Each structure stands twice: as C-alpha cells, then as structure tokens.
Amino acid sequence: MNATKVSHESTGTRAWPCVRRVRGVLVPGTLCAALLLAACDSGGSGSSDDGRSARKDTTCDGKIDGTVHLRVWFHAGPSGELSTLKAQVREFNKAQRQVRVELVTLPENRPYTDLVLSAAASGDLPDLLDFDGPNLYSYAWSGKLKPIDSCVPDGVRDDLLPSIRRQGSYAGRLWGVGTFDSGLGLCVRTSALKEAGVRLPAGPDDAWTATELTGILRELREQGYQAPLDLRLVDASPGEEWNTYGFAPAVWSAGGDLIDPRSGGTADGHVNGPESVKALTTMRSWVEEGLVDLVEDDRAFVTGRSAISWCGHWVYGEFDKAFPGDVAIVPLPDFGSGTVTGMGSWQWGIPADATDGDAAWRFLSYLLEPAQVHRMTVANGAIPATNSALKLSTKYAPGGAERLFLEQLRGGFARPRPQTPAYPMITDAFSRAFAKIMLDGAPVQSTLDAAAERIDEDLAAHDGYPTNGP
Structure with missing residues (x-):
C-alpha cells in the first residue's frame, strides 16, 4: 500500500x-x-x-x-x-x-x-x-x-x-x-581476571589469541568457575541469526569467510575452507573440554557461572548492573589474522x-x-x-565504558555480514551448521561442506544474483 x-x-x-x-x-x-x-x-x-x-x-x-x-x-x-x-x-x-x-x-x-x-x-x-x-x-x-x-x-x-x-x-x-x-566483544569480570593473573587487553590491537583464551579459560576453571565461558548458546538454535552475527567473526579472524569475498560466486572453499574449519574446531574444543556454559538460560554471566561472555552490546547494561564497576569489554579473540567483530x-x-x-x-x-x-x-x-x-554520550568518549565498540567500528575491525542477495541462504546454512557443530557435536568439515553445498545451490538457482535484479 x-x-x-x-x-x-x-x-x-x-x-x-x-x-x-x-x-x-x-x-x-x-x-x-x-x-x-x-x-x-x-x-x-x-x-x-x-x-x-x-x-x-x-x-x-x-x-x-x-x-x-x-x-x-x-x-x-x-x-x-x-x-x-x-x-x-x-x-x-x-x-x-x-x-x-x-x-x-x-x-x-x-x-x-x-x-x-x-x-x-x-x-x-x-x-x-x-x-x-x-x-x-x-x-x-x-x-x-x-x-x-x-x-x-x-x-x-x-x-x-x-x-x-x-x-x-x-x-x-x-x-x-x-x-x-551494533558491537560485539567479550564482557569479562575484571576481578576474576586479576585473581587469575590474566592481562586485560588494551584494545583491538592487543586482543587475546584463541590459544591464549583457551589457557585463560582453564585457569578460570581452576579458580572455581565451573564453565568460565558464556557463548550465549541459549540463542544458538538452528537458523538463529545470533550464530552468524556472533560467530562469523571467528571465521573471519582465522582468515576464512562464508562466501568468496571477491566474486560472491561460491561458498565452496570458503565457509568450508581450512581456516573456517580451524576456527570452529577450536570453538568446539572449548565445548568438549567443558569450558563453555551449556545451561539453557541466558544468565551464565549475571549469576556468576561464567566470568567471560561472548556477547553483543545489548547485554552490557544488564551485566554492569549485576556487577557494578567489575565488568570490562575486551575484543573477541584473534584466531590468526587479527581480531574481527560484527557490525x-x-x-x-x-x-x-x-x-x-x-x-x-x-x-x-x-x-x-x-x-x-x-x-x-x-x-x-x-x-x-x-x-x-x-558526542551526547559519555559511554563512547575516550575512557568510556563502551568505547571499544566505537573503536572497532571506526578502526576497521568490524565487518558486515556478506553483502549479497544470497545472504538469507548464507546465514541459514551457516547458522544451522554452527548449531550442529556446537550443540550436537557434528563433525566440523562435513557439516561445513553441507553448508557450502546449500549456499552454492542457491547461487546457481538465481544465476549468481546479477546486480541488475532477477
């Protein structure tokens, strides 16, 4: 109308x-x-x-x-x-x-x-x-x-x-x-990191490596956190957008992608490429080692079960309210090619x-x-x-509590989800693959192979989505 x-x-x-x-x-x-x-x-x-x-x-x-x-x-x-x-x-x-x-x-x-x-x-x-x-x-x-x-x-x-x-x-x-x-990062309990002797990254150029984060999680578990990492998996059902928005940055950080970033013509060799497989294999290892909270609610961080939460900007206020003055935002881990965040x-x-x-x-x-x-x-x-x-908000001023989100958006650390008309299929295929890997323990390579096949079938069905429309 x-x-x-x-x-x-x-x-x-x-x-x-x-x-x-x-x-x-x-x-x-x-x-x-x-x-x-x-x-x-x-x-x-x-x-x-x-x-x-x-x-x-x-x-x-x-x-x-x-x-x-x-x-x-x-x-x-x-x-x-x-x-x-x-x-x-x-x-x-x-x-x-x-x-x-x-x-x-x-x-x-x-x-x-x-x-x-x-x-x-x-x-x-x-x-x-x-x-x-x-x-x-x-x-x-x-x-x-x-x-x-x-x-x-x-x-x-x-x-x-x-x-x-x-x-x-x-x-x-x-x-x-x-x-x-929007912004992504790791919300952390600063007191827990201090007690464990863990350094606090100073900014996007100083992110923990994925290997470093693995060691930190093990140390936090020794400090009494039963499942020190909250991945917000309560929002990770198959097909949920959180899986793509939240965790495509891990794939990008490893040097992988969800689709050919140059031509947009294929997902094969990208979403299922060695870099993508490596990133999700690392994340799945955290689950297998018991480092990730799998309780089916969204309160792992606020109840103190986890000391680190892989999260979006929208929960920071809730976290800060639960632990006033004891929550900091640090970059997502570097899986090999630098930290990357969503936008x-x-x-x-x-x-x-x-x-x-x-x-x-x-x-x-x-x-x-x-x-x-x-x-x-x-x-x-x-x-x-x-x-x-x-300019009207102190949160994003230098030294502000959420300044990192702005630094990431302005500093080139944030990447958009694939800018292609094929995105609906890309996100559905990747989201379902991520859920199978993380929640069901499905093999990483074959599950991502199936995602690549679904995406490429959609691309073929639409002649690669020519820019002059259908």
Whole structure:
C-alpha cells in the first residue's frame, strides 16, 4: 500500500510486538518464492567507497504535495525501543501537519521477516520499512526497495558512521540508513581476571589469541568457575541469526569467510575452507573440554557461572548492573589474522511501491537528528549511528565504558555480514551448521561442506544474483 494523500489529520499510533533486535532470519523457501516476484530496476553500475552512486534516483524530489499519511512498520515488540519510537511519532505528528505517521500493528504469531515477504508478495508493504540490515541486499536486488541517494543530503550522509553507510549500500547505491549500529566483544569480570593473573587487553590491537583464551579459560576453571565461558548458546538454535552475527567473526579472524569475498560466486572453499574449519574446531574444543556454559538460560554471566561472555552490546547494561564497576569489554579473540567483530543492525528503507519518498524521508530525517538518535540508543543500549549523536554520550568518549565498540567500528575491525542477495541462504546454512557443530557435536568439515553445498545451490538457482535484479 502506498503513501496516501489525505485532507484530514491522521490520528493514533499503533505498535506491535515481534522479534528481538539481532534476529530476523529469513526462511529460505519463503524467500525463494518472494524473489521470483516482478521487480523494478534494483541495481546499477558505478560505486564509491562511501555508497555515493554514479546514478541518480527519483525517490525524492524535495517536494511534498498536500498532506501525506505515512504507514510505518517497526520490528520490536514491547520494549524500550518501541516505547521510544511511539513517543517520537507522537511528537513528530504534533510538531507539523504535512506528514502524518502511523505505526502499524502486525500479528504477533509470525516472524517479522515472514510478514515483510508476505506483504511484498501481495503489494502491501508500508511506506517506510524497518528491516535487519543484512536483508537489505536481497530486498534491493529483488525490487522491494527504492534507492535513497536522492533523499539523503550530503551533510546527513557524512554524519553517519562509515559502517552505517557501508551496510546501507548495494550495487553502488544507498538503500537504507539506521539510527544505531551494533558491537560485539567479550564482557569479562575484571576481578576474576586479576585473581587469575590474566592481562586485560588494551584494545583491538592487543586482543587475546584463541590459544591464549583457551589457557585463560582453564585457569578460570581452576579458580572455581565451573564453565568460565558464556557463548550465549541459549540463542544458538538452528537458523538463529545470533550464530552468524556472533560467530562469523571467528571465521573471519582465522582468515576464512562464508562466501568468496571477491566474486560472491561460491561458498565452496570458503565457509568450508581450512581456516573456517580451524576456527570452529577450536570453538568446539572449548565445548568438549567443558569450558563453555551449556545451561539453557541466558544468565551464565549475571549469576556468576561464567566470568567471560561472548556477547553483543545489548547485554552490557544488564551485566554492569549485576556487577557494578567489575565488568570490562575486551575484543573477541584473534584466531590468526587479527581480531574481527560484527557490525550492522536494523535499518530503515523506502519500499518500491511507496509514492512519496519525500514524506518518508521527512520522518526518517527527524529520527536521525542527534537528540533522537541519542534517545533511541539510550533506550536500546546500541551504538549511535551518527557522529553528532555520539558526542551526547559519555559511554563512547575516550575512557568510556563502551568505547571499544566505537573503536572497532571506526578502526576497521568490524565487518558486515556478506553483502549479497544470497545472504538469507548464507546465514541459514551457516547458522544451522554452527548449531550442529556446537550443540550436537557434528563433525566440523562435513557439516561445513553441507553448508557450502546449500549456499552454492542457491547461487546457481538465481544465476549468481546479477546486480541488475532477477
């Protein structure tokens, strides 16, 4: 459904519960059906490092005619994120009358991404869509989104973190922007490390090696921690996005990858290559040695079962509350090629059928104002997406408690998940392989071989995902 020109004031803000922040895995069968939908032009030649396009789009022309009723979908259920966005919508609608924003209530019993694909198939996407960042590439490729280069002024673009611009770009064009980014690291009990005589890494260039971490875990177990490492395996069921977001960095750090990083044409020799196998073999050895917490809850760190947690930014506040002044964030371990961390989070984009990109951008530009970015990131604990908003938070200032997350994003230690329309299959295949290896003890090589085969079958079925769309 497109943006609707109305002569009356739209009232009411509706919200809906759905999935958690870092999740949103596509169901490959549903995706394959959706990718066969008729698509508009979704790609193009010409690109640059910051996402500026050599081609112009017409999504925004700088004009809004009349009053526009804007339908908006958002991923979060009852949460600080949702409460904050509802307040932002109310205040935006009160401050002006030309664009009337409505948050749409969606069913609670279906994954958000399934709802997006279903709406795309029936032509009922909203006027402004929120989606998990790495899904952008399949949405852009299949014609579900409009490029937004013409909407985003240079000043706003330059204020965005490079990681935000990078994740929002595909085929040389900008398709999405987010108001926050993400971070990964090891949350550690500093008192436990001190007691065990363990050094605290000073930054990304000083990360523990994987071998060093193995020794640290053994020492912590001697100090009384029954399972010293929390990998958040409660979130590691087959198909969960945590498996890819959280642990692809181990593969990258070892020198491996999930797909050919140059051509994107094959996963064989990459997701199942020797470096990838080595990384997951090391991680599986931690499980086999009893160094990893396997209790099926998410409280290993806060209850003191584990002294180190491989985790995302969203749990730091909870950990710090449990042990005030005794939690530090250090880089993920170096598996051989330097520490690597994840990046990317939810982004906003304008669906292809939306008729008034300028109205959508009017609201989105409000959400990107420094005070509004700061407001949202206070609510969800994420990293502000703009340099101007970062100045409003002491957590990311030099010496701040979460400064490492920003250093990783700015310093080249963070990598996006594979920027290809094949990502839904890549994440599903890798996530399921990771779960089998870590939770079921499946052999590493053959399990990753099967993942590579699934990904390559998907690539072949879509002719390698040519950038000019299906």
